[in-house]
Every structure is written in structure tokens, then in C-alpha cells.
Amino acid sequence: MAARTKARKRALELLFEAEQRGVNVGTLLEERLAAPTTQHPLPEYAVELVRGVLAHWSTIDETLTTYSQGWTLGRMAAVDRAALRLGTWEIVWNDQVPDEVAIAEAVALVETMSTDDSPKFVNGLLARVSEVKATLV
Template sequence: MSARTKARKRAIDILFEAEQRGVNAAELLRERVATPVTPAPLPAYTGELVEGVVDHWSDINELLSTYSQGWSLERMPSVDRALLRLGAFEVIYRDDIPDAVAISEAVALATQLSTDESPTFINGLLARLAEVKPTLA
């Protein structure tokens, strides 16, 4: 597993935990940096991802709600919401990450962490965001 893949997985863990606990993900990130719960410190890229998702939270949720066909954000599994938010952040806001890489990473994590249907759903929704990305500016 590459360093960035591990950082993405840690970011998903924080986003998921924050939602489950009803706390702000950026605050949980700061808590994890100040008092780590694992032997390895959080990778810097994990912080960039979590902060980026939080900074664009409303816009990301609106995009996911708009382009998700037949599924409201609330109806999606919690882990899928975390994966989609992170993937959407990388696709829409990170020009240094190729869209195909961001989508592939999100799909791979969905394969490990979520339902059998999730990888296909996440792939389709993130691919749609990548497709409409030029119209969003």
C-alpha cells in the first residue's frame, strides 16, 4: 500500500469517526495529531485531505446530492459518504491528482471497507463529477 493510499485510508477513518460521533472532522484531526491513537503519526497528506473536505463540505455535499441518481446523501452508507467526500475533494479541488487516480483510490478503498455494490456506485458518481468538473468553475 502506497504512502498516499495509507494517508487516504486514515483520512476516511477520521471522516467516518467524526460523522459517527457527531463532531467536526477538523477538530477530530487536531485531536488525533495532538494525541495519536496509533503508534504511527498521521501522514501530512491525511491532514490535507481532511481539512480540504471540511473546507469544501457544503459544496461537496451539494455536488454529491445533485449527481447521485436515486440516492440521497443520508441514504448512503456512512463509509460511502466518507469515501465520496474524499474522492470528490480530490477530483474537484486537487489539480495535482489525476481524476483517474482519485477515482481508482476511492474505489479500491470502497472494495476494502464497504458493501459489494459500493465500488460500482462510487466509481460512477466520481466519474460523473470528473465529467462535469469543467462546468463547475
């Protein structure tokens, strides 16, 4: 597994864990940086991803809500929400990652970690985010 792919998975796990535990993502991130819970500390790109999502949280959620066509954030699976937030940040604010790669990586995450319908949903929503990203920055 490529380094950035692993980092995306770790970032998704952190976002998911924070939501499930009802704790602040930023606080959880700082705790994990200060005292890693595994032998391997969080990859630098995972930290960049989480911090990027945190910096643009409200815009990301507003964008996902606007373009999800009938799906509220609360109705989405938690793993899908996390993958969509990461993918949206990469598409809109990270010029080093091509949109197609960000979309494919988010889809791959939900293929292994979410429902059977999730890949199509995530792919469609992130494709729309890619189309409108110029209006978001």
C-alpha cells in the first residue's frame, strides 16, 4: 500500500473515531501526536489531511450538504462522511493531488470500510465537488 494511501486510511480512522467517541477531532489528533497508540506514529500526510479538514470543516460540510442531493450529512454513513471530508479537502485545497486520484482514493476507502452502495455515492458526490471547486475557494 502506498504511503499516501496508508495516510488517508489513518486520517479516516481518526475522523471516524472522534465522531464515534463524541470527541473533538483536533483534540484527538493532538493526543495521538503526543502519545501514539500504535508502534507507528501518524504519517505526516495523515496529520496534514486532518488539519486541512479541520481548517475548512464548515465549508466542506456545507459543500457536501449542498451537492449530496437529498442526503443530509447525518443520514450518511459515518465512514462515508469521513471519506467525503478528506476527499473534498484534497480536491479543493490540495493542488498536489489530482482530483481523479483524490476521488479514487476516497472510493477505495469506502469500498473496504463501508456499505455496498457507498463507492457509487462517494464517487458521484466528489465528482460534483471537483466540478464546482472553483466556486469554493
